Amino acid sequence: MSADAQGDFEDEDLESSFLAGDERALEEAYRRWAALVHTLALRSLADVGEAEDVTQKTFVAAWTGRTGYDRAKAPLPAWIVGIARKKIADSHAARARVRELQDRAIAAGLxxxxxxxxxxxxxxxxxxxxxxxxxxxxxxxxxxxxxxxxxxxxxxxxxxxxxxxxxxxxxxxxxxxxxxxxxxxxx
Structure with missing residues (x-):
């Protein structure tokens, strides 16, 4: 595992270290791609708080599900963006459920x-x-x-x-x- 004095990993080393469970690799992945994930979430959801939640959920899911990452299928940043897209879709689905509950409550006169x-x-x-x-x-x-x-x-x-x-x-x-x-x- 090679990292320079600033903690930056080479791409291949970052993927290997991430898969091996090196927390420094998680920190580096977050440093590199959290802004991208946050921007995607913010553009889709138009809510800063939800975008922050999606960003956190994305990196938690990536870290806990890292054994499912296959570098032959996609590079690490693309895999993380894929997780982000799923978390954004989950947020939209949750919003739809809340709207449906609100509509039902209003229809029921509550x-x-x-x-x-x-x-x-x-x-x-x-x-x-x-x-x-x-x-x-x-x-x-x-x-x-x-x-x-x-x-x-x-x-x-x-x-x-x-x-x-x-x-x-x-x-x-x-x-x-x-x-x-x-x-x-x-x-």
Whole structure:
């Protein structure tokens, strides 16, 4: 294995060292081709965070799957780019699954608009817990938190006493808190 003082490998030595599990070869491969992988991912996904994830996943997959690398079929950089393309496709597929779940949740009336800022799993968990409340409590919670109405506005809209609206919100939030705490403990 020949490497110069800077740690740069000759191409053939890099491939051999990479296959042999030399971590310096992984570092060198990352130094040489991470920018290329990141650029491919960024152009395809148009999201810096996802591009960074794809870059990391690509090199982890290359390292853990290095025994599957056959230098007779492709040079190491081409093999790494092939892995990157698969990871980019996986990211697009994951996006499509999230969009499908969002569309189903919107169609089911769980949400009024696509979810952006809150983790989808958390949002679906909250929606499921709200669905378990009695119908009047569901209505009060939705008006308070999704329509952003005040207690007085909810009482007027539903024809309920103000004290009943406040009690309903307090009981519902306490019930949701207990259920969500239990759900997070199970995760």
């Amino acid at each position: 949400f009024d608009e696509p979810i952006h800022d809150i983790d989808l799993a958390d949002r679906l968990l909250v929606a499921d817990e709200i669905a378990r409340l009695d119908p009047q409590s569901q209505q009060v919670i939705r008006l308070a938190f999704f329509d952003d109405l005040t207690h007085v506005q909810i009482a007027e809209r539903l024809g309920l006493p103000l004290g009943s609206v406040k009690s309903s919100i307090r009981r519902s939030l306490e019930r949701l808190r207990r259920r969500l705490e239990a759900s997070y403990v199970r995760r």
